[in-house]
Structures are given as structure tokens and as C-alpha cells.
Amino acid sequence: EPEVTQTPSHQVTQMGQEVILRCVPISNHLYFYWYRQILGQKVEFLVSFYNNEISEKSEIFDDQFSVERPDGSNFTLKIRSTKLEDSAMYFCASRAAGTSIYNEQFFGPGTRLTVL
Amino acid sequence: QKEVEQNSGPLSVPEGAIASLNCTYSDRGSQSFFWYRQYSGKSPELIMFIYSNGDKEDGRFTAQLNKASQYVSLLIRDSQPSDSATYLCAVNIPFTYYGGSQGNLIFGKGTKLSVKP
Numbered sequence: 602e603p604e605v606t607q608t609p610s611h612q613v614t615q616m617g618q619e620v621i622l623r624c625v626p627i628s629n630h631l632y633f634y635w636y637r638q639i640l641g642q643k644v645e646f647l648v649s650f651y652n653n654e655i656s657e658k659s660e661i662f663d664d665q666f667s668v669e670r671p672d673g674s675n676f677t678l679k680i681r682s683t684k685l686e687d688s689a690m691y692f693c694a695s696r697a698a699g700t701s702i703y704n705e706q707f708f709g710p711g712t713r714l715t716v717l
Numbered sequence: 718q719k720e721v722e723q724n725s726g727p728l729s730v731p732e733g734a735i736a737s738l739n740c741t742y743s744d745r746g747s748q749s750f751f752w753y754r755q756y757s758g759k760s761p762e763l764i765m766f767i768y769s770n771g772d773k774e775d776g777r778f779t780a781q782l783n784k785a786s787q788y789v790s791l792l793i794r795d796s797q798p799s800d801s802a803t804y805l806c807a808v809n810i811p812f813t814y815y816g817g818s819q820g821n822l823i824f825g826k827g828t829k830l831s832v833k834p
Binding site for chain 2: 709
């Protein structure tokens with residue numbers, strides 16, 4: 602069964618360093634998302650991406666964040682200068698084409714980011 | 718502020734019983750509703766989705782939607798210890814509200830379910 606994959610599974614970094622989280626969405630999916638979940642809290646939307654551009658972003662997704670689809674398969678989230686409060690589980694999700702009403706998003710296993 | 722509310726639990730049921738999980742949402746224009754299961758330290762796993770008022774059954778799971786009351790629920794019949802997890806309710810933000818949004822999901826905090834053998 603096709604699935605979303607993410608690497609690395611765990612990333613430890615020092616405050617102020619740049620990190621890149623990688624995702625490979627399901628191959629025939631066209632819409633891609635990043636969410637994060639701080640330990641013990643709810644899953645929060647960060648950004649959606651379609652047709653090689655950002656469709657929507659939340660207030661969390663400030664200038665320190667960027668996304669890219671550098672090739673036909675990978676989808677990346679970059680945090681330029683990490684803060685302690687960026688420590689969280691970051692989930693990539695994707696969905697197939699079609700109206701967003703049928704918004705069945707499938708999540709990857711996540712990357713646990715720890716900022717020291 | 719668009720909100721999705723769930724009782725955080727824990728909800729404890731004996732094995733074989735029916736577990737009932739509830740969710741309310743604030744945005745009356747919400748169009749689709751999703752239940753995800755999340756085991757500790759793992760990613761959300763889609764269990765069911767529902768778009769129309771009424772019930773939708775899939776195996777041991779039944780989703781119920783009442784748009785007038787802005788209420789969605791998940792029933793798990795014949796609960797098993799392996800069903801012990803946190804159940805997340807998620808609501809789809811409508812396309813038209815964001816003029817081109819590809820639909821992000823607003824999640825509740827989740828209800829922790831414990832099924833006792």
C-alpha cells in the first residue's frame with residue numbers, strides 16, 4: 602500500500618541552526634501539507650502546497666519557514682534559524698486530486714525535531 | 718477562531734463494549750469531518766470520514782454527523798485493547814472561505830481511549 606515517508610525520524614539541532622525535513626508524498630498525490638504537533642498538544646496546520654506553490658499558510662508559518670518541491674518526489678520543510686519552541690513532531694501529509702471537500706489526507710510517520 | 722472541541726478523556730471501556738467519542742465544531746460552513754487514530758509517538762491514521770448528515774458504518778466503526786448541532790461522533794463496537802489510542806477529530810476548512818485553499822484540517826486535541834481486557 603502506498604504511503605507517505607519522512608526522513609529523518611529524529612533530528613536534534615542547536616538553537617539558531619537550519620534544519621531541513623524531508624517528505625516523499627504518495628506518488629499520484631498532488632496536494633501536500635505540513636503539520637506539527639508539540640508534545641501533548643493538538644496537531645496544527647502549517648502550510649499547504651499545490652502546483653509548486655504555497656496555497657495557504659497558518660500564522661505559525663512565518664519567515665523562518667519555507668517549503669520546496671525540489672524534484673518530482675520530495676517535499677521539504679526548512680526552518681532557517683530554529684528556536685526552542687520549534688521542538689515538535691512534524692508531519693507531512695498528502696492527498697489525491699479532486700475537490701478539497703473530499704480532503705482525505707494521509708500522514709507520514711513524522712520527524713521529531715528537538716532544538717537544544 | 719475556528720475550533721474543534723473534544724473531551725480529552727481518558728475514556729475507559731471494558732473489552733467488547735461500545736466506545737463513544739464525541740466532537741463539536743464551531744464553523745457552521747465546515748463540510749467534511751475526519752476521525753484519525755493516533756498511537757503514542759506515532760502519526761495520525763485515518764479511520765473514517767463523513768460528509769453527509771446521518772450515520773456511516775465501516776466495520777466496527779460508525780461515524781455520525783449532525784450538522785444542525787455541529788456535532789460529529791465515532792462509535793467503536795466490540796472494543797479491543799488494540800483500539801486503545803488517542804482519537805482525533807478533524808474538520809475540513811471549506812475551499813471558498815480561503816479563496817483557493819486546498820483545504821487544511823483543523824484538529825481537536827483528541828480523546829484518549831483505554832480499552833481494558
